[in-house]
Amino acid sequence: MLKTIPNIEAYPKTILLRDDTQVEMRPLTNDDKTRLLEFFMRIPEDDRFYLRENVASPEAIHEWTENLRFERVFPIIALAGDTIVADATLHGSRAPARSHVAEIRIVVDPDFRQVGLGGRLMRELLDIAHEMGLYAATMELVEEREISALIAAESIGFRRVATLPNRIKDTWGSYQSLVLLEIELEDHDSWWF
Numbered sequence: 001m002l003k004t005i006p007n008i009e010a011y012p013k014t015i016l017l018r019d020d021t022q023v024e025m026r027p028l029t030n031d032d033k034t035r036l037l038e039f040f041m042r043i044p045e046d047d048r049f050y051l052r053e054n055v056a057s058p059e060a061i062h063e064w065t066e067n068l069r070f071e072r073v074f075p076i077i078a079l080a081g082d083t084i085v086a087d088a089t090l091h092g093s094r095a096p097a098r099s100h101v102a103e104i105r106i107v108v109d110p111d112f113r114q115v116g117l118g119g120r121l122m123r124e125l126l127d128i129a130h131e132m133g134l135y136a137a138t139m140e141l142v143e144e145r146e147i148s149a150l151i152a153a154e155s156i157g158f159r160r161v162a163t164l165p166n167r168i169k170d171t172w173g174s175y176q177s178l179v180l181l182e183i184e185l186e187d188h189d190s191w192w193f
């Protein structure tokens with residue numbers, strides 16, 4: 001369970017990407033249903049296959065946007081004009097024994113990758129988790145299939161803490177390892193510098 005989101009009044013925030021594109025970053029609202037589904041439909045099937053949720057399902061998108069509970073999941077989207085170009089979520093745990101750790105999940109539109117957007121959104125969620133006083137953030141990534149995400153996470157300071165062999169079955173039916181990455185949140189400067 002996440003506590004109240006700190007500085008929520010600071011949104012929307014405008015950010016400038018490395019290619020000089022300007023995007024706006026703000027929490028998801030229940031008006032975003034259609035544009036969120038359109039966003040996920042633009043994500044290649046190969047990427048979508050390994051995500052934790054069936055993001056191509058209109059029912060799933062309906063459920064998320066209708067039942068926004070920021071204390072459970074805090075979703076930030078990035079928009080270019082009226083089009084969603086990235087979605088990043090911070091997932092808390094309801095169990096008191098696990099409530100000091102939150103998980104980050106992130107997807108960026110292929111046309112907006114490798115210009116700093118994914119890293120910026122990860123840092124935004126790390127800032128929020130840090131301000132909430134959480135101990136650590138985690139990511140779960142498929143070793144041979146989510147390579148960009150592994151590079152991005154490790155370049156921010158996430159480190160591999162466990163590997164679960166054969167936890168994932170890939171699109172060809174072969175087993176792949178799931179990597180658990182973690183970053184401790186005490187030192188805010190560590191993910192900005």
Ligand SMILES: CC(C)(COP(=O)(O)OP(=O)(O)OC[C@H]1O[C@@H](n2cnc3c(N)ncnc32)[C@H](O)[C@@H]1OP(=O)(O)O)[C@@H](O)C(=O)NCCC(=O)NCCS
Nearest residue numbers: 105106107108113114115116117118119146148149152155
């Ligand atoms: C992972 C993902 C979110 C990265 O988004 P992005 O906007 O391209 O990330 P950035 O441009 O901010 O890059 C962050 C860092 O990773 C590096 N990086 C990202 N993609 C890379 C690639 N394909 N090859 C090499 N390096 C890469 C960047 O160089 C950058 O490093 P730096 O900060 O040292 O310069 C994006 O590739 C994606 O949506 N992938 C599919 C979904 C996914 O796998 N999500 C993870 C599951 S939760």
